[in-house]
Amino acid sequence: MPGGAEARTQYLEGRKMSTLLAKPTPAEPEWWKTSVVYQIYPRSFFDSNGDGIGDLNGITMKLDYLKKLGVGVVWLSPVYDSPNYDNGYDIRNYTKIMDEFGTMEDFDNLLKGLHERKIKLIMDLVVNHTSDEHDWFVQSKSSKDNPYRDFYHWAPPKDGKPPTQWGACFGGSTWTYDIITGQYYLHTFTEKQPDLKWENPAVRNEVYKLMRWWLDKGIDGFRMDVINFISKAPGYPEGARHPNSEFTDGSPYFINGPKIHEYLQEMNEKVLRHYDIMSVGETPDATVYDAELFTFPERKELNMIFTFEHMNLDGGKWTPKLLELTDLKHHFTLWQKDLWGKGWNSLYWNNHDQPRIVSRFGNDSNYRVESAKMLATCLHFLCGTPYIYQGEEIGMTNVRFQTLADYRDIETINFHDDAVKAGRMSMEEILAAIYAKSRDNGRTPIQWTAKEPYAGFTNGHETKVPWIGVNDNYIDINVEQALDDPNSIFYYYQKLIQLRKQMSVITYGKYEILYESHTHLYMYKRYDNDGEVYVCCNFSQQPIEIDDQKLIDILNSGKIVISNYSDPKYLRFRAYEAYVIEVKNTK
Structure with missing residues (x-):
């Protein structure tokens, strides 16, 4: 790790x-959890x-x-x-x-x-980095004793080469040589983006x-x-x-x-x-x-x-x-x-x-x-x-x-x-x-x-x-x-956004995977004390049918929350079909 x-x-x-302190349903939820x-x-x-x-x-x-x-x-x-x-x-x-x-x-x-x-x-x-045209870096590379020198990572050559052979995220080396001060500066992305030295x-x-x-x-x-x-x-x-x-x-x-x-x-x-x-x-x-x-x-x-x-x-x-x-x-x-x-x-x-x-x-x-x-x-x-x-x-x-x-x-x-x-x-x-x-x-x-x-x-x-x-x-x-x-x-996106504001189970409900090993269907449920929400998605273009009468009966007891076809037949999926069924607790 x-x-x-x-x-x-x-x-x-x-x-x-x-485990001791988790509070999944606070009385006043943070606004960013329902946004x-x-x-x-x-x-x-x-x-x-x-x-x-x-x-x-x-x-x-x-x-x-x-x-x-x-x-x-x-x-x-x-x-x-x-x-x-x-x-x-x-x-x-x-x-x-x-x-x-x-x-x-x-x-x-x-x-x-x-x-x-x-x-x-x-x-x-x-x-993590600035532009090499930022005033901090302009000053940092001007001399080794500049007050901003330690705002960036500088290191001397190692056997005439960069301090390490690290590869940068966008290609090439993470180190660029500065001829003025005779040292290399570190950039995990491009040479135009020198890394700030957070240790300072x-x-x-x-x-x-x-x-x-x-x-x-x-x-x-x-x-x-x-x-x-x-x-x-x-x-x-x-x-x-x-x-x-x-x-x-x-x-x-x-x-x-x-x-x-x-x-x-x-x-x-x-x-x-x-x-x-x-x-x-x-x-x-x-x-x-x-x-x-x-x-x-x-x-x-x-x-x-x-x-x-x-x-x-x-x-x-x-x-x-x-x-x-x-x-x-x-x-x-x-x-x-x-x-x-x-x-x-x-x-x-x-x-x-x-x-x-x-x-x-x-x-x-x-x-x-x-x-x-x-x-x-x-x-x-x-x-x-x-x-x-x-x-x-x-x-x-x-x-x-x-x-x-x-x-x-x-x-x-x-x-x-x-x-x-x-x-x-x-x-x-x-x-x-x-x-x-x-x-x-x-x-x-x-x-x-x-x-x-x-x-x-x-x-x-x-x-x-x-x-x-x-x-x-x-x-x-x-x-x-x-x-x-x-x-x-x-x-469709507009409705999804509205549903998140209306259904607290989407924010705070627990999650359970269904048909985990199926290679084309992704089905899961979210649930809380008030009921369950079943999310059913076909990730393929081929028709798929699941023979699970118990689950079909459960879905039939609920109501359609959203679907991308107008008339879903439960567990009989058309190409890329998706629907969500809400089942309320009656106890």
Whole structure:
């Protein structure tokens, strides 16, 4: 387990304590437990000024759309001043808005508009690293005795080479040589994103200061980017050699490091506990055991984390394979059972770093609508806080650009270049991997209408094209069409959001898996003292019939809560069919 024996001991103590202290149904539930979060990737949401780039005013213009959907929280991907090497995740100034997105006044208007519609706002907090153009780093690299030198990780060469051979997350080395001072600086992502040295208390104090600055402005919390990267192992131990690579795996020494929980508890003490907010940490490689450490309330760290486990079940980042449904069921069951009444789950299929789920686990051709609704059903009845990524609510799909020049994602471009250099994949294999897994699949502009060029994303089509191409299928898949169709995916999501507000069993009920070994059906029930809710989903296009008269009798005693076909026949499933049955206790 990452974090070593000490973290394991903490985990066991936490489990013992959680059994005694868990309170799954508080009298006044935290607002984020009954909310549904909508993630906005501003660059691709709506362009209000015709420059081809989505902006803050564009979001403000579409707030009534979000209100109609019914979401309670918006998570806004980075809008801070940035050179934009990694689409805003390389921050140059934490208290200034990126010029392309607008001004601080525009931000204030957006925040006001959200709050007027009873929608809360959480911001991306990117503090594992900054841009190499941030003033802290500019000063840090100017000389070894600069006061900001210790804000970043610097180390001398080792036998004329980098301090370690760690491979960076986006390819290449984690170390870049600075000729001015004759040392290397650490960057777990790109060389334009140097890692902050959290071991320095001055760094932590600056981070807490900027967090309070935004919270005092009135925002409602943070999504914390790769927050479990912030603690590095002392001495930078060498990692194990990656197969077929010149680099080693340094992740055991910069993910879930030795002081990660100490830092988060300090953050909670100095910032988070003083505001009525939500916090969610992006935590690659975190297991359910780590999740208990991060989210068990008595430990006073975070409200919830994003796990990546279920997003790795269909192959490696660039080596896709078909999903085995039993693997997905095993993952969800483990997290549902082990965190219930202790920590808290986040629930998601899509985000700005993931391909579109209907193209991934569903069927984006013949059964796009049915499979999109089925996937939404499966996720939204689980215990936790659901996240919807922009466009998911209308069933947007992956994109297939014809040339590499059409892609904008630095991770995708680096993969292509490295794969070509290594010569181990054909161009056909490289493109197939990109079509399946590129982050740009989730970053194409929102498809608002079929009636205007570029799907109505920008009104500047006579002089400007969007920063990234629009998916050609916007003619058939767009918001306008979805709003005109009462049976659309949009209205299905709207109902799911309403049900979460109405049915406490969705928030606090226990979970039990049914037909665990079935390779095409995912069925589970949620239950509390008032009754049971049965969630039944066919993850395949083939018809399936289950002979279980006892369960059929139970389902017949209940009522349909939601279904993606108009006339479900219990345990006789059509392609990608999903339905939910509520059975009330009569005792």
